[in-house]
Amino acid sequence: MPVKIESKSGVTVCSVDGEIDINSSPDIKKVFDKLISQKAPKIVVNFSRVTYVDSSGLATLVEILKNMRSYGGRMKLSNLAPKIKSLFEITKLEKLFEITASEEEAVSAFK
Amino acid sequence: MTRSAQSVSSRPSVKSGDNTITVPSDTGHIREVSVRILEELSGYGLSEDILFDIRLCVEEAVRNAIVHGNRSSKSSKVKISYAIGPDSITIGVEDEGQGFDPKVVPDPTKDKNILKGSGRGVYLIRKLMDSVAFNAAGNRIEMTKLFGKNRNRSK
Numbered sequence: 150m151p152v153k154i155e156s157k158s159g160v161t162v163c164s165v166d167g168e169i170d171i172n173s174s175p176d177i178k179k180v181f182d183k184l185i186s187q188k189a190p191k192i193v194v195n196f197s198r199v200t201y202v203d204s205s206g207l208a209t210l211v212e213i214l215k216n217m218r219s220y221g222g223r224m225k226l227s228n229l230a231p232k233i234k235s236l237f238e239i240t241k242l243e244k245l246f247e248i249t250a251s252e253e254e255a256v257s258a259f260k
Numbered sequence: 261m262t263r264s265a266q267s268v269s270s271r272p273s274v275k276s277g278d279n280t281i282t283v284p285s286d287t288g289h290i291r292e293v294s295v296r297i298l299e300e301l302s303g304y305g306l307s308e309d310i311l312f313d314i315r316l317c318v319e320e321a322v323r324n325a326i327v328h329g330n331r332s333s334k335s336s337k338v339k340i341s342y343a344i345g346p347d348s349i350t351i352g353v354e355d356e357g358q359g360f361d362p363k364v365v366p367d368p369t370k371d372k373n374i375l376k377g378s379g380r381g382v383y384l385i386r387k388l389m390d391s392v393a394f395n396a397a398g399n400r401i402e403m404t405k406l407f408g409k410n411r412n413r414s415k
Contacts, residue, residue, distance in 0.1 A: 170319070171287050171290060171319070171323055172287070172288070172290075172291065201312070201315070201316075203316055203319055203320060203323075203381075204320055204323075204380035204381040204384055205323070207380055208377040208378065208380065211374075211375060211376075211377065212377060215375055232308070232309055232312050236316075236384070239383075239384065239387045239388075240368060240369060240380055240383065240384065241369035241374060242374070244374075245374055245375070
């Protein structure tokens with residue numbers, strides 16, 4: 150399973166393991182589609198074990214965010230490696246996603 | 261199949277000794293291209309960051325060639341050529357499609373495009389590579405990354 154899901158203080162924390170790219174994105178999206186079908190209101194995606202993201206991965210995350218917004222859900226990203234964070238900066242996706250340094254920070258920011 | 265067994269003296273310059281890889285139009289083949297190129301670069305003492313950039317740009321270019329250029333047609337191939345010089349790598353990716361006009365790719369960072377799914381591949385390549393050019397037909401991209409200060413030891 151590429152995504153570990155935990156509930157912490159009413160927030161769904163999704164820890165993704167490995168790469169979010171053209172090969173893994175469909176499976177990762179399926180996991181989030183299930184959470185979205187349940188209208189999960191608050192999701193934190195923990196990137197601490199994510200080593201690589203490509204444009205397909207970025208597009209998948211945008212798609213997940215769009216789907217969450219349709220019912221008023223919110224999503225935050227945490228623990229991005231500097232190189233991966235720089236991709237969000239270059240593509241200006243940092244203005245779309247709330248990015249925090251730690252998972253705890255993301256979870257508590259939802260309160 | 262040539263593997264990275266070249267000694268320093270036989271290392272190709274950007275102008276000569278191009279290596280080529282040809283893959284079918286199936287996105288399952290993207291990774292083998294970047295793995296091969298990164299293996300060739302393994303002895304150059306490049307930083308993780310620059311290797312990340314090169315991998316990403318190679319994979320984005322090959323993906324675009326497969327998906328947009330060849331429209332994933334099983335009969336079409338993508339040809340990748342690369343030349344490693346002392347201070348840079350130049351990579352060419354060519355498909356058998358109709359080509360596109362790189363000037364009309366919408367800016368994915370604009371507010372009206374930011375929620376769209378496409379357009380970030382070419383944008384990332386332009387940002388992360390030091391030079392990027394397309395042929396007139398628009399079915400070949402050539403991109404160069406300078407090793408510069410990202411190279412942390414000499415070889």
